[in-house]
Amino acid sequence: MIPLLDLKKQIAPLRQDIDAAIKKVIDNNNFVLGKEVADFENAAARYCRVKYAIGVANGTDAIKLALVALGIKCGDGVICPSFTYFATAGAIASIGALPVFADIDPETYNISAKSIESILKKKKKHNIKAIVPVHLYGQCADMDAILKLAKTHKLKVIEDAAQAFGAEYRGRKAGTIADCGSISFYPGKNLGAFGDAGMVLTNKKSINEEIRILRNQGNKEQYFHTVLGYNSRLDTLQAAVLNVKLSYLDAWNKKRQENARYLSGQLKNLKIKTPYVAEYSTHIYHQYVLRLGSPAKKLIEHLKNKGIDARVYYPVSLHLQKCFKYLGYKKGDFPESESAASHILAIPVYPDLARDEMDYIVKSIKEFLL
Ligand SMILES: Cc1ncc(COP(=O)(O)O)c(C=O)c1O
Known part of the structure; x- marks a missing residue:
């Protein structure tokens, strides 16, 4: 059988380095928000030429936390493509916001700016506050057109770059173009962990700070909960694996x-x-x-x-x-x-x-x- 992905072939030549990185985490007993998480965040931010990269538990949470950090609330409408993986809309619905679906461009399979525009003309009742374009299959959506519409209608934009870590839109890395970008390191992604892992990218200091609090139970300081947060930290063992794989x-x-x-x-x-x-x-x-x-x-x-x-x-x-x-x-x-x-x-x-x-x-x- 020729599979859609053969991870065994990918991992074999890196095995020694990965084993050593995992051993180090175990030896240091540093399982939650250990040094490897910060190391990977710094390496990913450098790689993406973005100011902030925040490791979270998975790509779905990356969208969810970004929505919350951008002030999207229960009952708000959020435009996303109807042709994407469930998690894009699932993350929107998980905070009580309403997915407002748009059609896609038949050539790129990405969300169509024309479809977004017609929704924004018609659906005033939806109280639309944000757009989540998806860079499907590893190719960026038409960001200039989307950002223009967002500006006109005062909407936040989160790029769902789960499938596009490393792709570029006019010379900028996917996920670094809008207010926030979300990444998935699900094992089958081009850069995959050995389990679930994700990341939020942003150039905005306030969003970086908010997401760091949200991913860690709403703690700014331990046991002082300033907001209702989540347990959505990037696992140290996953960060150790990703640190090895990123250079490839x-x-x-x-x-x-x-x-x-x-x-x-x-x-x-x-x-x-x-x-x-x-x-x-x-x-x-x-x-x-x-x-x-x-x-x-x-x-x-x-x-x-x-x-x-x-x-x-x-x-x-x-x-x-x-x-x-x-x-x-x-x-x-x-x-x-x-x-x-x-x-x-x-x-x-x-x-x-x-x-x-x-x-x-x-x-x-x-x-x-x-
Ligand atoms: C387009 C898209 N969005 C979101 C996700 C969610 O990522 P995760 O599986 O890491 O939660 C995925 C990946 O599975 C995806 O392909």
Whole structure:
């Protein structure tokens, strides 16, 4: 089977360094907010050329804490794409705010600025206070257009950069362009921990201070709780692993880009659409996503039969998920999102994918199409 990601291959050459880093944490008994957390925060801030990087428990909490720090409250409306992982809208709903869904751009699969604009014209009743664009699959959303709308309507913006750590928007790192950026280091991400981990990026001092308090039970000083906070600290063991892996990230992302270029070259002039890269962003191919003119189900089945893992990220648009029924959306509300959910598929692109494996994937796709 050619999997969508092979972490064993990635970890093997780093194993000694990772084992030593984990041993150090155990030897020092420094499990909660240990030195490794601050070290990783500093390294990540340097890497992203951003003033502040705050380690939190996971990427979902990174969005949630950023929303709270920016003053979003129960009942406020927050615009996000209907085509993204559940956690984007889940984080919004978790603080009692209302996800207000927008459609996507059919080329990039990212939130459409036009769709946001039409929502802002129509939905005054929603008391919209923020936008959470997602840099889906590792490519940045159209941030200039989104920030312009946010400025006009006085909205906060949080970039959900869970899938795009290391990608760049007009020369700036994903997650550092708006008020805040949220990152996930879920094991399958381009930079993945050995469990759950996340981060908030910001250039604003007050937000940095607020998030540090919020992630640690609302403590500014131990046992003096100034606000209602959460237990959402980045685990020291995860920070130790991430410290080792961070220096490899650019090389891994480059390899993903090379693989994507090769796959796109081989799949040219066929009845299948290869990923589109907008001029304003780099793409770090967290996922390499193809689009068919018909439902992708059969091709996925065909590839599975050939021993190749292929999947749809994400098969059900969020406005049609049962858990969001209370928001009152219906089928047909976001045609581009719904169309993407049935016509796309992600195929392997991970850094250690071998050339002959890519050739086999291409051959198998051609067999289906021709
Ligand atoms: C777009 C997006 N947002 C948010 C998250 C949530 O991150 P986590 O799983 O670390 O909570 C993820 C990752 O799973 C994601 O892909």
